[in-house]
Amino acid sequence: MLKILGKASSINVRKVLWCCDELGLPYTREDWGSGFRATDTAEFLALNPNAMVPVIDDDGFVLWESNAIIRYLASSHGGEAIYPADPKARARIDQWMDWQATELNNAWRYAFMALVRQSPLHQDAAALAASVAGWSKHIGILERQLERTGGYVAGERFTLADIPVGLSVNRWYGTPLQHPAYPAVAAYFERLGGREGFARHGRNGIP
Template identity: 65%
Template sequence: MLRILGRASSINVRKVLWACAEFDIPFEREDWGAGFTATDTPEFLALNPNAMIPVIQDGDFTLWESNSIIRYLATRYGHASVYPTEAKARAGIDQWIDWQASDLNRSWSYTFMSLVRHSPAHQDPQALAAGRAEWSRYMQILDRQLAATGAYVAGDMFTLADIPIGLSVNRWFETPFEHPHLPAVRAYYERLSKRRAFCLHGRNGTP
């Protein structure tokens, strides 16, 4: 059985949990990370030298980095419609997974730390306004993409890209500030909410 190390409230752990629910993968999860077992112990560092969650163990195979994990799970346990083997189709999905990690993920950092985590180091009004504007800019990119596809991030069918993007959209709506009107993003959020796996691990009120 798959072993998942990481607290369920982590957005990156929730990617893995959502993938397991989509692909009907049985797993056991252990609480590691903030508020639980420390990740800077020799035991954990032997699994991930970065001391970060999630980590999975699939038999004698250990893997860290959430997007690498969901790609592995989709390849081993998933279906070709979600993560196809054909190079161009897979690349179109991978670009949005990587965009979430490299661009969208960075854009929300200051706003999230300020408004959700209430970090004293992230309370500068000008920096917060700039952070909100930057996050909104990337969400407008997503809105245009979703308007073009009319359904999901990479096309008219649900794919692996919708897991990290869907969790990012959940974070967007759950962070308390006045959001610009993005009708395609809102429709996408409601569309994802019809999926049992997203309701279990995505739209659960935890940004």
């Protein structure tokens, strides 16, 4: 059986959990990370030299990096409905997954650490304001994409890209800041709320 290493409150672990729900894939999970088993031990570093969760062990195949993990799971466990084999359709999905992992994540990181984690190392007012502005700017990019598709981030139908992007939208709404009116994003958030996997691992009170 698939084994997932990582605490369930981690946004990156929740990507994997939600993906498993979409695929109907059974798994076991072990708590690793802050507050649980340490990831800087020799045991864990042998699995992931970055000392970060999640890590999966799929019948001896070990993999880290959350977006790589969910791509692998969809590709190897019957997920063509959300991650099609057609190269052009897959490229559209990968494009938005990579955008989430780079552009969007970099925009929100400082603001989230300051406002949710209340990190003493992230309390510079100018840096916080810049991060909040950048975060809203990138959600605005998503707004325009959703206006074009009328449904989900890569098109009319739910795909693998909506897992990382949807969790990022959940984090945006769950962070105490001024949220510009983005009606397409709000409607998208409500659509995602109808999916059992998102209800359990996204819209569950954890930003």
